[in-house]
Amino acid sequence: MMGTEGFTLHGKVILMGEHSVVFGAPALAVPLPRGTDFFVTPLGKSNRIQLDPDPVSHHGAIEKILATEISHEGFSLSCPRGLPAGAGLGMSALLSVALVRAAARFSRVEKSEGELHEIARKLETHFHGNPSGIDDTTVWYGVPVLLQKPRIAMAVPFPHTLLEPSLALIRPPALPLLVGDSMERIATRVMVERLGKRLTGPGRATFVERMGASIERFCAAWGQEKYDAMGKEMNAAQEEYRALGLSTERIDAMVETARRVGAWGAKLSGSGGGGVVVATGSPKALSDLESAWSSMGCDIISSVD
Structure with missing residues (x-):
């Protein structure tokens, strides 16, 4: 045995x-x-x-x-x-x-x-x-x-393998990241319901259009290793989420701290109402951010060189 x-x-x-x-x-x-x-x-x-x-x-x-x-x-x-x-x-x-x-x-x-x-x-x-x-x-x-359903319609600017019409394994350049846990939790169902109430009719369509265009710009910048431009799109996404009531005071504080230490970009990740924040930046900025988030009582989930 x-x-x-x-x-x-x-x-x-x-x-x-x-x-x-x-x-x-x-x-x-x-x-x-x-x-x-x-x-x-x-x-x-x-x-x-x-x-x-x-x-x-x-x-x-x-x-x-x-x-x-x-x-x-x-x-x-x-x-x-x-x-x-x-x-x-x-x-x-x-x-x-x-x-x-x-x-x-x-x-x-x-x-x-x-x-x-x-x-x-x-x-x-x-x-x-x-x-x-x-x-x-x-x-x-x-x-x-x-992922894009029902099928991937956007141009993919780096090597990739299509597993399903809606799913592709991608091989972009390396990306330095830091992931910190706010230690706050709220049920995903609650956040989905909140988003559904705030996004209706034409407002939903324009939100999807804005976010889709932002993600395409993010990928194009990633393919060219233009990290500042990627960070700009992450910051814009966070502002969208704040306006929709998906962020929290603690998430906002983590994002503001990331920007203060010089991170290229930071945003909540997941359903919102708590959970984690993901940030990208130079090794120096992410090292400073790790210390700052730790001092705020956040759990450092993972960092990337």
Whole structure:
């Protein structure tokens, strides 16, 4: 019998487009550079799954889905230090992918990467309800992802691989980022309802048009490594979100601090009402920002060189 094995997966952060994507504009996600470690141990031929920590309310469904999709011999899966729940960092996708990766290690039947990814998406659907696919795809492949439904219509200014009409793996230049957790939380449903009430009729169409154009400018600048221009688009997105009531005083303070220390751009990431802020800037600016955010009581999720 094999002993305990470890593997590392990366959560995700949305760079641009988290709110307009539901109306047909593009969205961009990148993997968090600081990985999350998982450890898997075989449980003989028990066909059981043990999880630590254990999402008790989901355990039965997890076992049923995996037993149906992957013929495995049983395993325990532990994650000593996961990502904060409800922060928009893809923790449910991370767990879904980890479960499939672990089950595949002890499976009696070989499956392709694509087939395994589809199983991970089924688990993510159980956890998330109606996932867009951007979270599980970013976690599964560990590379930046572009999403636009029903199909990608924008010009993609860097090398990419189209996985589905609406999903592409992209290979843009490296981008220095810092991700900080505001430590505030509010249900995604509440923010979606708030956005729906404020965006109606022509206002929704113009918002989607503005955000779509901004994301295209962001990508064009990224392809040319014009980081100042990228930061400008991030700042503009944050102002849109503030006007829509998606930001908070604490998020605003984190963004203002980022600008004060010289970051190129900063914005909330995810549903809003709390969660995380993502900033881009020079190594010096991001180092100063990490210290400043820490002094504010924020949790530093991940930084990028």
